[in-house]
Amino acid sequence: MDKIVVEGGVPLRGSVDVSGAKNAALPIVAAALLAEGDHVVRNVPDLADVRTLGRLLAHMGCQVERNAGERRALGIRVPSAVTPEAPYELVKTMRASVVVLGPLVARWGQARVSLPGGCAIGARPIDQHLKGLTALGAEIRLEHGYVHAFTPRGRLEGTVFTFDGQTVTGTENVMMAAALAEGETVLRNCAREPEVKDLADALVGMGALIEGAGTDEIWIEGVESLRPIDHTVIADRIEAGTFLVAGALPGGDVVVKGAVPAHQEALVEKLRAVGAEVKEVPGGLRVVGDGRPRPVDVRTQPHPGFPTDMQAQMMVLLCLADGTSRITETVFENRFMHVQELQRLGADIAVDGKVALVKGVPRLEGAPVMASDLRASAALVLAGLAAQGSTEIQRVYHLDRGYERIEEKLAPLGARIRRVKA
């Protein structure tokens, strides 16, 4: 297994490009299953998760081609009949595979999709996906670890459905299914993440009639058929946010090219509160780290609140603060796996349920550490950059799920970082 080795203590300076958003690319690529023909999704990041979804579509009978016509374009040819099945072997490595469920049942009338199961950050149920699809008229059975869904009437039917809690992929699954249902659907208490909006934009490009995506109420008038996608994925706000935190470390000065200010408001507010200077510059955001960060309290929330996917990275900054910060994780029940590893670098953090009390220390020291999940891995890279001495991060396959060649992006900023191939 590859490892990443960081020799820390060098402030980062320069500019870095943001890739396409993993969490937008995945549902948009899955949306190809809604229409037969040749699709092209542009600005797709080259990530392990995208490759997994490509394998899943290939398993169903689609042809998937990377760099189709241009760099970072994914070509998907959906044939006139697919095998509407997502096997456990593929779904277990990527929970987001569940986004094929809505398109499969809506377009092909049936689906057999492995239950995704939990992961390091929490239980991650899909009850809301299933409830929403049931409200659209799908019949759903759970058998032998698989969701079996089908449309007894041949087509789903529009409905009014309120999610019990906001779910990003749940909103995406039900919205995709409703796009091909008969009649009007109103979805309430929807997730408002920019990735939901980007998916809706891609669907509208396919001929879907959707309004309100990006707010908590989405209106969909179902259409009989959709045409293939031609869509460019938005920039990854979590990758961008990770680089913004890197620039906010003491002595940093980084331009994050492609960062969308409107997607970063909650993070930027906290970065300013710790004392970093954040400015809009043409095409992105520039962050200048001051001396030692000031402590701040952070509470994760669905968008537009502070993203849970940035909690681990923000914690690294607060580990170095001049005082004590309180981080409350409200979205996932077990998203403090990085704490134990940050403690190995000398961080002073106490966890009590949903709350981590982070007592800032003047410096971190390099150590061997182990990545437990995607954003925990990114946090360990940031901590390694800030620490004095060498940090060796194991299990970087977690990192490769969501960051495109992170070491190659950080090295030009002055980071002494390298990948050691297994």
Ligand SMILES: CC(=O)N[C@H]1[C@@H](OP(=O)(O)OP(=O)(O)OC[C@H]2O[C@@H](n3ccc(=O)[nH]c3=O)[C@H](O)[C@@H]2O)O[C@H](CO)[C@@H](O)[C@@H]1O
């Ligand atoms: C591929 C993708 O886009 N992943 C993102 C997506 O994950 P994902 O879509 O899986 O996360 P959700 O928004 O669904 O989860 C939010 C909360 O709702 C709960 N829940 C969710 C669905 C359900 O049917 N029942 C239920 O109880 C979850 O356990 C969690 O506590 O949003 C998360 C929250 O911003 C991010 O951390 C992930 O990076």
Ligand SMILES: C=C(OP(=O)(O)O)C(=O)O
């Ligand atoms: C938790 C994440 O991804 P996923 O939902 O694919 O596990 C993430 O992107 O931080």
